[in-house]
Amino acid sequence: MPSTRKVDFHNRVRLLRTERGVSRQQLADAVGVHPQTIGYIERRQYNLSLSLAFRIAGYFGVTLDALFSKTAFAPLSNDALTS
Amino acid sequence: MPSTRKVDFHNRVRLLRTERGVSRQQLADAVGVHPQTIGYIERRQYNLSLSLAFRIAGYFGVTLDALFSKTAFAPLSNDALTS
DNA sequence: GTGAAATATAGGATATATCCTATGTTTTGT
């Protein structure tokens, strides 16, 4: 079992995944990990490896920095309000 | 012991470190790992965690994408030839 | 509102990142 405590960086995995209508199972298959692993990453309970980070970024076609950040990503609702 | 096999991404840790005249010991202390760990990363024998990747990038003041890449970084000598 | 799919939570197993110590080699300053 993973560390149960939150990791010190944020990510946009759930955002991108739901935005594109892909399930955890699909993403997990595409990047070669267990679906639970995706869930843990989304809940920020996993300090995932750089290799896996690259595979997820590659799947979504974004850079590492677009997907992971030490500071919180603004939620979409906020983006809409500040456009 | 680490996996002894090379990892599927490249990095500029050694380049940045030597460029700025910092030893492995100094970098290791700064990011809170063992000096050997830095060595393994530089020799591409470690699939380091995202958290550690962030700490190293933060130490050098560069982004993740500037420090790690799935394709090889051009060596400095090449940069000089193509300027 | 029911059923199916997706997600959450949990526990145990395995692989590997990382630690740590030790020794040998290479580099570098003088």
Add this chain to the structure above:
DNA sequence: ACAAAACATAGGATATATCCTATATTTCAC
């Protein structure tokens, strides 16, 4: 050329990422 520092290599120990199975809860289409 010598000494000291930096680096490489190796082996064993520990922590944790990731796997896997199972069950409970939530979400969503109809």
